[in-house]
Amino acid sequence: MSSLYRPIVAIAGLNGSLGQQTLKALLSPEFINDFQLPIRVLTRNLSNLDGNVYYSADMAQYLYADYDDPEVLDAALEGVDVVINLLGMYPRSWIRLGEAAYRIGAKLYIPSEFGPDHRYFNYESPFAEKQVQSNHARGNGIKSVQIFCGIFMEHSIPSGGHLGIDLPGRRVTAVVQAGRPEPRVTFTSVRDVAMTIASVASRSPSSLPDTIRIAGDTWTLRQLGEYYQSLIGAGVHITTQDYSTFSQLVLDQNIPVLDQSISGHYQLAAGAGLLDYSNEWASAGMWQWRSIQHLLAGI
Numbered sequence: 001m002s003s004l005y006r007p008i009v010a011i012a013g014l015n016g017s018l019g020q021q022t023l024k025a026l027l028s029p030e031f032i033n034d035f036q037l038p039i040r041v042l043t044r045n046l047s048n049l050d051g052n053v054y055y056s057a058d059m060a061q062y063l064y065a066d067y068d069d070p071e072v073l074d075a076a077l078e079g080v081d082v083v084i085n086l087l088g089m090y091p092r093s094w095i096r097l098g099e100a101a102y103r104i105g106a107k108l109y110i111p112s113e114f115g116p117d118h119r120y121f122n123y124e125s126p127f128a129e130k131q132v133q134s135n136h137a138r139g140n141g142i143k144s145v146q147i148f149c150g151i152f153m154e155h156s157i158p159s160g161g162h163l164g165i166d167l168p169g170r171r172v173t174a175v176v177q178a179g180r181p182e183p184r185v186t187f188t189s190v191r192d193v194a195m196t197i198a199s200v201a202s203r204s205p206s207s208l209p210d211t212i213r214i215a216g217d218t219w220t221l222r223q224l225g226e227y228y229q230s231l232i233g234a235g236v237h238i239t240t241q242d243y244s245t246f247s248q249l250v251l252d253q254n255i256p257v258l259d260q261s262i263s264g265h266y267q268l269a270a271g272a273g274l275l276d277y278s279n280e281w282a283s284a285g286m287w288q289w290r291s292i293q294h295l296l297a298g299i
């Protein structure tokens, strides 16, 4: 993006949903010239890289990470400008990584978000821990940019245990609030999340907002069911489930909030209309965002 600012970037959490795609995006023709290479890639298990694309040493430097050992983390991150947290739901490790980013003097921290914009939830959820990590990083004085994207498209369409979507089984169930229109739900391709991360990482931290919502495509589940019906020329059973009843199931007071079902929380947020985003991040023609039609057409 800028020829003057070419940050050194580290990603943490190679082996999850976003690691490989984010590394690919950082090293894509669209962004590779925006960064100093190699990209630092932190993983807890260097011998567990099977099945991953392995980049040469001038492109990616694979480093051992121990989130309980500050010295190991600091050594792996020394000199890094941008720390990208792609870890799963491990709040303790998030805090440790954010603290290491601060200690080594990173200019930008991208926390592990990539889901719902939980700032608007009016009930307790496991996602609250995500806000804690950003508040902590900001409290330390490091710029932290939260990226909210709704649901990963490829994880939920054509079939996702969360959100009640089962297109192969020709069934869709939407959680709906009584007397309210059926909510729209944002689905974003993992690749588009990764490209957005690369795009954010390439920019001067002072030019960035604290939060960004992105949206690959935003549909009601009924629209999704009806579209699939028209594609296959056979009926899809579309039903609704009452929000109040569903929320009692998900927000079970007998289960500690961190142990509650993440999938249930996604479905609840969708039902509350809290996953209805529009795209705040223009790719300025650098890449084409994947739509639900693209996904279902295998594009």
Ligand SMILES: NC(=O)c1ccc[n+]([C@@H]2O[C@H](COP(=O)([O-])OP(=O)(O)OC[C@H]3O[C@@H](n4cnc5c(N)ncnc54)[C@H](OP(=O)(O)O)[C@@H]3O)[C@@H](O)[C@H]2O)c1
Binding pocket: 012, 013, 014, 015, 016, 017, 018, 042, 043, 044, 045, 067, 086, 087, 088, 089, 090, 093, 112, 113, 114, 115, 116, 149, 150, 151, 152, 153, 155
């Ligand atoms: N919006 C959506 O639909 C959606 C779906 C899935 C995930 N997400 C979000 O995407 C982010 C990544 O999720 P994910 O599904 O990829 O998570 P994950 O598979 O559970 O974990 C990602 C990586 O974190 C590292 N890791 C595992 N256990 C760890 C521990 N105890 N401490 C520190 N690191 C550990 C591992 O990387 P190494 O083995 O390389 O160390 C692992 O591959 C999360 O913020 C998650 O909430 C969003």
